[in-house]
Amino acid sequence: MLFNSFEYFFFLPLVVLLFFLLPQRWRNPFLLVASYYFYMRWKWEFGFLILATSFVNYLAGYRIAESGNKTERRAWLLIALGVSLGILFYFKYAGFFVESFASLAEAAGFSFSYPVLRILLPVGISFFTFQALSYTIDVYREKMHCEKNPVNFFLFVSFFPQLVAGPIERASHLLDQFREKHHFSSQRLLDGGKIILWGLFKKVVIADRLAAYTDIVYQNPENFTGLSLLLATLFFAFQIYCDFSGYSDIAIGSAHILGFRLMQNFNLPYLARSISDFWKRWHISLSSWFGDYVYKPMGGNRVPLFRWVFNIFTVFLVSGLWHGANWTFVVWGGLHACYYLVDFLAAKAGTALGIRERLERSALWKATQTAYVFIIVLFSWVFFRADSVQQAADIILRIFTDFSLPLYTGSSAFDTAVGLVLILVLYGIQVMQYRGIVSIYFSPSRVPTPIRWAGYALSVILIALLGVGSEQFIYFQF
Amino acid sequence: MANDLIEDIRRDAGLRRNAGRMLLFLVLLFSLDYLVSCVLQKGVERYYGLGSDAEILMVGHSHLMLGIDKVQLERRLGTKVAKYTREGVNVADREVMLRHYFMGQSGRCRLVVYGIDPWIFTGEGLSANSYTLFYPFMDNPEVDRYVHAHARDRFDYYLHKWFRSSRYNVLLINAALRGYLGNWSNLKIGRLDTLALKKEIGTGNYRRIGIDEENVGRFTETLDFLNEKQVAVILLNTPVFHALTEVQKAEQEKVFSLIQRLASRNRNIRFVDLSKGFDHRAELFFDPIHMNPEGQRELTDAFSVFVDSMQVLRKR
Numbered sequence: 096m097l098f099n100s101f102e103y104f105f106f107l108p109l110v111v112l113l114f115f116l117l118p119q120r121w122r123n124p125f126l127l128v129a130s131y132y133f134y135m136r137w138k139w140e141f142g143f144l145i146l147a148t149s150f151v152n153y154l155a156g157y158r159i160a161e162s163g164n165k166t167e168r169r170a171w172l173l174i175a176l177g178v179s180l181g182i183l184f185y186f187k188y189a190g191f192f193v194e195s196f197a198s199l200a201e202a203a204g205f206s207f208s209y210p211v212l213r214i215l216l217p218v219g220i221s222f223f224t225f226q227a228l229s230y231t232i233d234v235y236r237e238k239m240h241c242e243k244n245p246v247n248f249f250l251f252v253s254f255f256p257q258l259v260a261g262p263i264e265r266a267s268h269l270l271d272q273f274r275e276k277h278h279f280s281s282q283r284l285l286d287g288g289k290i291i292l293w294g295l296f297k298k299v300v301i302a303d304r305l306a307a308y309t310d311i312v313y314q315n316p317e318n319f320t321g322l323s324l325l326l327a328t329l330f331f332a333f334q335i336y337c338d339f340s341g342y343s344d345i346a347i348g349s350a351h352i353l354g355f356r357l358m359q360n361f362n363l364p365y366l367a368r369s370i371s372d373f374w375k376r377w378h379i380s381l382s383s384w385f386g387d388y389v390y391k392p393m394g395g396n397r398v399p400l401f402r403w404v405f406n407i408f409t410v411f412l413v414s415g416l417w418h419g420a421n422w423t424f425v426v427w428g429g430l431h432a433c434y435y436l437v438d439f440l441a442a443k444a445g446t447a448l449g450i451r452e453r454l455e456r457s458a459l460w461k462a463t464q465t466a467y468v469f470i471i472v473l474f475s476w477v478f479f480r481a482d483s484v485q486q487a488a489d490i491i492l493r494i495f496t497d498f499s500l501p502l503y504t505g506s507s508a509f510d511t512a513v514g515l516v517l518i519l520v521l522y523g524i525q526v527m528q529y530r531g532i533v534s535i536y537f538s539p540s541r542v543p544t545p546i547r548w549a550g551y552a553l554s555v556i557l558i559a560l561l562g563v564g565s566e567q568f569i570y571f572q573f
Numbered sequence: 574m575a576n577d578l579i580e581d582i583r584r585d586a587g588l589r590r591n592a593g594r595m596l597l598f599l600v601l602l603f604s605l606d607y608l609v610s611c612v613l614q615k616g617v618e619r620y621y622g623l624g625s626d627a628e629i630l631m632v633g634h635s636h637l638m639l640g641i642d643k644v645q646l647e648r649r650l651g652t653k654v655a656k657y658t659r660e661g662v663n664v665a666d667r668e669v670m671l672r673h674y675f676m677g678q679s680g681r682c683r684l685v686v687y688g689i690d691p692w693i694f695t696g697e698g699l700s701a702n703s704y705t706l707f708y709p710f711m712d713n714p715e716v717d718r719y720v721h722a723h724a725r726d727r728f729d730y731y732l733h734k735w736f737r738s739s740r741y742n743v744l745l746i747n748a749a750l751r752g753y754l755g756n757w758s759n760l761k762i763g764r765l766d767t768l769a770l771k772k773e774i775g776t777g778n779y780r781r782i783g784i785d786e787e788n789v790g791r792f793t794e795t796l797d798f799l800n801e802k803q804v805a806v807i808l809l810n811t812p813v814f815h816a817l818t819e820v821q822k823a824e825q826e827k828v829f830s831l832i833q834r835l836a837s838r839n840r841n842i843r844f845v846d847l848s849k850g851f852d853h854r855a856e857l858f859f860d861p862i863h864m865n866p867e868g869q870r871e872l873t874d875a876f877s878v879f880v881d882s883m884q885v886l887r888k889r
Contacts, residue, residue: 101728115578279581281591304743318769501763508760509747548594552602556609559738560746 096136098345099299106133110255111352115279123246123273126353130255134219141217144182149252151178152227153245156234160241168235175231183224186216191420219259221417225384227252230266232388239267247273256349260342262360262380269355277354286537287352289551294344296554301517302337303563305330308505308514313480316490321497324490331480332473333518336365339378347536359536363525365472368464369442370434373472381417385410408432418479423487427478434471513561610709610737616749617709617741620757622655623674626681629654629880632670633688633809634662639863640811641686642873643757649877656757658688659706660744663696664788666703668795669719673707675802676715684805684880687795689832689844690862691810691818691825692780694788708733708740759866761859770816770861779817782824784831793835796842805883806842808832811872812851814861843883847875 096103110129117125135142155175159168200206230251233239242248251270257263312319312327319327343360350357360380367373374382393406408429415428445451454460474491481487505511527533534540540547582588618624622643629652631637638658647654657674659666667687675682704723710716711734724730733740741749751757773779799806810829818825829846836842851857857868864872 115581118577279578279585281585281588285591285594507744507747509750510743513743513746548598548601549605552598552605555602556605556738559606559736560609560741561743 096133098342098349099295102136107349107352111284114277114353119276122277123250126255127246127250127253130250130253130258133255134253134258137218138215144186144217144220145223145253145258146249148179148182148224148227149249151175152231152252153242153248155231156241156248157243159231159234172231172235176228179224179228183220186220188416188420195422222261222263223252223258225263225381229263229384229388230270233266239270242266242270254350254355256346256353256355257357260339260346261378262343262346262358263384264358264380268358272355275354280354283354284352287348287350290344290348290351290536292348292551292554292558294341294346294348296341296558297337297344297521298341299562300557301514301521302334302341304510304517304561305334305337305514307563308511309334309480311506312503313482313490316481316486316493319493319503320499320501321493321495322500323503325494326502328473328477328480328490328494329518330514332365332469332476333521335476335479336361337521363529363535365469365522366465366525366529367468368461370431370438370468370471373468374431374435381414385414389413404436407435411435422484423478423481426484426487427475430471430475430478434475517561606736606738610740613741613746613749614709614712616752617745618752619755620748620752621657622653623657623710624677625653625655627653627655628681629684629686630671630674630682631656631658631686631688632667632674633658633686634667635660636690636811636813636862637686637688637809639759639761639859639865639869640688640872641809641876642759642869645870645873646877646880649873650880655682662706663703664693664791664795666706668791668798669703669707671795671798673710673713673716676713682802682804684807684883685799686807686809687799689808689810690813691782691821691828693792693832694785694828695781695783696785696788709745711740759864759869761863761865763859763865765814765855765858765860767814767816767855770814774816774820779820782818782821782828784828789831789835792832796835796839800839800841804841806836806839807880807883808836808842808844809876810844810846810848812848812857812864812868814855814858815852817861818852845876845879847872847879850875 096106106129110126113125114122131142131145134145152175155171158171162168162171230239230242230248234241242251247270250273251264251266254264254269309327309331312323313331316324340361347357347359358380360378362376362379364373364377367376390406390410393409394402395406396403398406411428411432412425413428415424415426415431418424418427442451445454477490477494478484478487481490505514524533528535531538532541534542542550622630629646629650631641631643631654635658638656638660641656643654643656655674657670659670662670671685702725704720707716707720711720717734720733721730724733796806829844833844836844851864851868851872854868857864857871859865859868
């Protein structure tokens with residue numbers, strides 16, 4: 096079921112109503128049924144995948160907690176990792192690795208036939224797998240107690256607002272909330288509704304409108320000039336941001352109405368002033384997951400310089416691969432690792448030269464930093480969006496060498512102009528959010544109430560006027 | 574069962590205030606919705622010339638929209654022209670557009686220019702969602718009945734009935750803006766890439782011409798309707814770049830001879846093919862099927878000379 100479908104806008108109020116009508120002991124089982132229904136509406140067979148992942152991690156967590164034997168505990172952890180990542184690998188990466196291996200063998204002069212794997216990717220598989228694993232690893236590390244109630248645990252893995260595209264919650268944050276009693280609150284209803292509205296606006300008005308231009312240009316990039324490719328990449332940068340953060344907002348808002356607090360997944364990433372800052376603002380739940388479960392166990396930054404560089408590259412390359420089974424994502428991850436290291440070196444050089452503090456006080460410097468981060472992130476999006484590394488390289492070459500006209504104005508020039516205006520509006524709102532004038536999530540706002548409410552009404556009207564029909568969310572494929 | 578919820582509602586200190594806010598929000602929303610839709614509707618009507626006292630009505634899709642310049646035609650002929658053309662409308666849609674136009678007319682219209690092309694009968698017959706084109710005019714009882722009868726389901730109908738902004742989309746907003754600005758210019762600036770087109774045709778990637786009987790039936794009904802209205806009709810074939818039609822010349826001739834046969838049943842209807850003299854000139858096309866501003870200017874010149882020679886506007 097899509098968040099931007101009418102079906103969801105019947106589903107959510109019904110779930111909220113029944114949830115608060117039911118006695119406490121029936122609420123979690125009801126949410127569990129609703130969550131599986133939500134997921135299985137897309138393809139019912141894949142419900143068994145969540146069931147299998149949940150079961151293995153529940154059992155492993157239980158066994159790890161019960162056992163005093165280190166070897167046994169480790170064995171259960173490995174079983175959970177093996178089964179969960181095995182399912183993820185089979186559905187997401189098997190075809191990619193078989194093809195890559197075959198290409199490598201061919202390059203080395205060997206030739207062999209291999210079966211072409213056509214496996215349908217279950218939506219959100221990377222999200223629920225990582226969420227379930229975080230629990231098992233935390234239990235293994237004795238950072239949290241095991242959850243004995245299977246309903247609570249299975250609900251933790253499948254909770255419908257964040258099931259298919261996050262935020263990737265930690266057991267220590269979400270699981271405890273399933274043990275609490277939730278009360279209906281009209282304030283929460285309004286606050287959650289506002290966040291859903293903003294998320295929906297970003298998705299159907301901005302992201303899907305920009306997608307029309309981006310899709311046409313990236314489908315046959317060889318037919319377009321460098322300027323058109325640049326505009327398509329700019330549109331993609333905002334498309335993916337509005338698409339993904341829009342989903343997260345609807346997830347956070349929906350859970351909030353039910354009384355659950357989900358973690359913030361985005362915090363104005365295009366206003367970041369360094370790459371490390373960008374990654375503290377973009378897909379926060381995934382970055383912190385990799386930080387906690389990959390980077391820190393490898394030693395983090397408390398290792399020799401060479402090893403630290405290796406750790407950084409590992410995290411970013413794995414993060415790239417997490418997004419999709421294609422070398423384009425690996426290059427994208429590699430680029431961000433390079434950016435991170437350059438950032439680090441620049442900061443060190445600034446400190447050594449004694450100019451860093453002075454620069455940090457300059458507004459012009461801050462603006463330059465924001466622009467620089469945006470441009471290098473924009474550059475990396477070419478790899479993220481292109482079908483192959485070769486295509487991405489061709490696009491970049493054209494952007495930097497082909498300044499000819501005409502600029503492709505889209506299937507409708509007016510539509511494209513509307514897209515540009517929407518980007519400017521979004522950027523303006525984000526700057527106001529950054530300065531604390533407009534609220535972000537549940538923070539207070541300095542905008543007078545009547546203007547705020549007129550803004551909400553206008554958002555509804557704009558969704559009706561400019562909203563694009565049910566396009567799937569980009570991050571579902573991850 | 575509902576005890577917990579009732580208790581929660583009783584304890585909710587902000588309930589009264591929030592309910593009031595919600596109510597005010599709904600009032601604000603529907604007021605804004607009404608205001609926006611009224612502004613847009615006026616603009617759309619101006620752009621399409623609905624309710625105007627035009628003597629010439631042009632009905633068709635993007636070929637005609639970009640092929641004939643309304644303002645230039647008005648200047649040349651010294652009369653008012655309504656240009657009711659919408660992107661992608663098929664034969665069925667055009668029939669409804671004509672019926673819609675004549676619903677609100679006092680009978681000043683004397684000439685209907687109906688855009689045709691070699692693909693006019695291609696397709697799967699009646700479009701299942703043609704009715705969506707008429708959402709903005711649902712306040713008209715006849716249009717409302719039409720939308721009601723054809724809507725996908727009751728939810729679809731009532732959503733557009735009660736939430737008026739949902740009747741519009743970005744194309745209609747563009748039309749409304751242009752209506753207010755009095756701007757009917759062709760903005761498709763650029764020139765056809767003939768090499769790319771050749772490549773496309775070479776790979777077989779072009780739209781095939783076909784004849785669907787349901788479409789022919791609907792077209793015949795449209796001509797009968799115009800006949801009842803006692804207006805002169807020009808079935809105008811605007812130019813398509815020759816490379817696209819030469820690969821299916823036989824099919825094109827079949828379509829045009831069928832149109833000629835249908836037109837010949839009534840002496841008020843004339844089939845006019847303006848493609849000769851234009852269809853080999855790539856510099857006049859934006860893409861293989863749409864004229865650029867220069868092409869539009871030349872085509873409108875040629876068409877206005879033809880209409881002038883018909884003398885239909887001076888008859889009465």
